[in-house]
Amino acid sequence: MHLVPTQQEVVALLRRTGAIRNGHFEYPNGLHATEYLQVQLAMRYYQHAKVLSVGLSRLLRANAEIRAMIPELSIVSPDTGGLPVAYGVCEALRANQVYWADRNRKEERGTMHFRQFMEQKPGEKVLLVDDILRSGRNLSELKNLVESNGGEVVGIAVIVTQPTPNTIDFSPLPLYYLAQLDATYYKDAGSCDMCRRGVPAEKVWI
Ligand SMILES: [Zn+2]
Numbered sequence: 001m002h003l004v005p006t007q008q009e010v011v012a013l014l015r016r017t018g019a020i021r022n023g024h025f026e027y028p029n030g031l032h033a034t035e036y037l038q039v040q041l042a043m044r045y046y047q048h049a050k051v052l053s054v055g056l057s058r059l060l061r062a063n064a065e066i067r068a069m070i071p072e073l074s075i076v077s078p079d080t081g082g083l084p085v086a087y088g089v090c091e092a093l094r095a096n097q098v099y100w101a102d103r104n105r106k107e108e109r110g111t112m113h114f115r116q117f118m119e120q121k122p123g124e125k126v127l128l129v130d131d132i133l134r135s136g137r138n139l140s141e142l143k144n145l146v147e148s149n150g151g152e153v154v155g156i157a158v159i160v161t162q163p164t165p166n167t168i169d170f171s172p173l174p175l176y177y178l179a180q181l182d183a184t185y186y187k188d189a190g191s192c193d194m195c196r197r198g199v200p201a202e203k204v205w206i
Contacts, residue, residue, distance in 0.1 A: 004055045010160070010179040013051070017042040020181070024194040026201040029135075031164060032192040035183035036204055039131035039159050043084040052159050052178060053088020059176045060093060060127070060157055066174075069125045069154060070095050076146065078112065078138035079103070082130035085159055089129055101142055112141045120151030127154055133161040133177065136168030143170075 005013070014020040019042040025033050043049045060066050066073070070093050077086045077100040086098045099118050104110025120126060126146050128139055133156070143153050157176040164185050186192035195201065 004058045005051060005178060007179045010052070010055075011181070013048055014039070014042050014160070014179075017045060017048060024192075024199045024201045025204050026189075027204055028206070030188050032186040032189060032195065032201060033183045034194070035162075035181065036202075037132060037160060037162055037181060037183075040081060040084075043131065049084045049088055053085050054092045055178050056085065056157055056159065056176060057089045057092035059178075060089065060155070063155070063174060066127070066155060072096050072125055073154070074099070074120070074124055074126045074151075075129050076100065076126050076142065077129050078142040085131050085157075086129045089127075089157065095127075101145060112138075112145055114145070114149075120146055120149040122150035124151040125154050126151045128156045130156075130158050131160070133158045133167070133175070134164060135166055136170065139170070140168050143173075 011020065014037070019037060019039055021036045022034065023036065025036045027033065042052070073093070073095040075086045075090045075095055075098045077083055079100060083100060086100065090098045099114070101112045101114055103112055128142055130139060133139060139156060146153055153173060155174040155176065156170055159177065160179050160181055161177045162181045162183060189195045
């Protein structure tokens, strides 16, 4: 495998580990899709996690501005799902630190916050890391939280991006990913080909 795995190699790895699944899926927001992706299924295997996070770190290191910040760089994840990626990237880059946000679990989609004493220092350089970029809601909320604490977001890095018609655009912030998956989305059951053909839909949580 290349030092930076190719799109085909990443997709093959994700399929082999069950992280990419083909079928007929219904998301909580009502979208129907032909493909479902759960990167954490691939991150269960340490060697795969390592290949993916080292590959991602090489893309980051190729950016001269980010490379210059590595010793002071914080790698921050919107929740625990991004942690294997965050630690892998931090180790490969030899960046400064890793931490992550939490949500208030008493509410359905509770407010995002950091643990006590974990807020950014003013001017802190922060790289946002997650396993996947789909709607971008979590990363956008994390970006706002970091910035409201005086941190400076310098980029976003994910293993896979799977854009939907509603994905948030983070430009001009640099976005790094190893693979892009283009599933076919339908905005609801009424416009879904598979529903029309009577294929049973499987509900997915995220
Ligand atoms: Zn459908």
